[in-house]
Amino acid sequence: MKNLLLFASLLVASVTANAATFQGSTSGTFENPTGPSGMVTTGVGTDNFTWGQGVTSCFFIFCSTEDPSSLTYSDTNFNANVDQTFIAGYLNFYNGTIYSGTQANSVDLSLTLNFSSPSAFSETFTYGFSLNNVVNPTGDTTTFISSVPTKFLSYAGTDYYFELTGFGIHTKNGIKLIDEIFLKEGKETTVKLLGQFTSMPSEVPLPAAVWLFGSGLMGFMAMRRRAKAQA
Numbered sequence: 001m002k003n004l005l006l007f008a009s010l011l012v013a014s015v016t017a018n019a020a021t022f023q024g025s026t027s028g029t030f031e032n033p034t035g036p037s038g039m040v041t042t043g044v045g046t047d048n049f050t051w052g053q054g055v056t057s058c059f060f061i062f063c064s065t066e067d068p069s070s071l072t073y074s075d076t077n078f079n080a081n082v083d084q085t086f087i088a089g090y091l092n093f094y095n096g097t098i099y100s101g102t103q104a105n106s107v108d109l110s111l112t113l114n115f116s117s118p119s120a121f122s123e124t125f126t127y128g129f130s131l132n133n134v135v136n137p138t139g140d141t142t143t144f145i146s147s148v149p150t151k152f153l154s155y156a157g158t159d160y161y162f163e164l165t166g167f168g169i170h171t172k173n174g175i176k177l178i179d180e181i182f183l184k185e186g187k188e189t190t191v192k193l194l195g196q197f198t199s200m201p202s203e204v205p206l207p208a209a210v211w212l213f214g215s216g217l218m219g220f221m222a223m224r225r226r227a228k229a230q231a
Helices: 002-018 208-230
Strands: 021-034 048-051 056-059 062-065 069-074 077-081 085-094 106-117 121-132 140-144 150-155 158-171 174-178 180-183 188-201
Touching: 021 048, 021 069, 021 085, 077 085, 077 188, 085 106, 085 158, 085 180, 121 150, 121 158, 140 158, 174 188, 180 188
Parallel strands: none
Antiparallel strands: 021 077, 021 106, 048 069, 056 062, 069 085, 085 188, 106 121, 121 140, 140 180, 150 158, 158 174, 158 188
């Protein structure tokens, strides 16, 4: 009897544990830019978003036009446990010298997680970036607008959440989490996008297979008690 009870406990624990590790790949597109009436953008709906009209400068008869500012998202694969920080992609920021009034003030990143384990499905999350643009040599910023964890799966009595936590940069002490990228005009950098899965108990019932096994086990125990009573 003790062996049967142990087996039932291990079965339930196994179902829960299998959902605690997530594997898959990411993809992303930029959506919903906001800005003044003269805003100039390209790449909405793609992984490469540009904004602003580059400044044109001339030296005698030779003229050149600066590239606009841009954000480029690069996808990656992930294999992460609950409460483990992992890389959810890479973000390249180029700070161009652009005319005032042609800038974008914000843009959203639609980040899709394409899960392969514990099952095959996709979920899309939306995160905002604030874009600060000033025509001066001091520099401009891209700021991550903080978010709250979003539930994407209920499994085996547990709700699972995903949260994009910010930008990750390399330091001598390891990867540092920040929420703002600062660059001088004409410069570019690439940072990591860091994410995390979290969980908490839910009211979602256990899978039917577990309940059926439990019912069968209880029936078997009742039959054993009857047999002992009749002996």
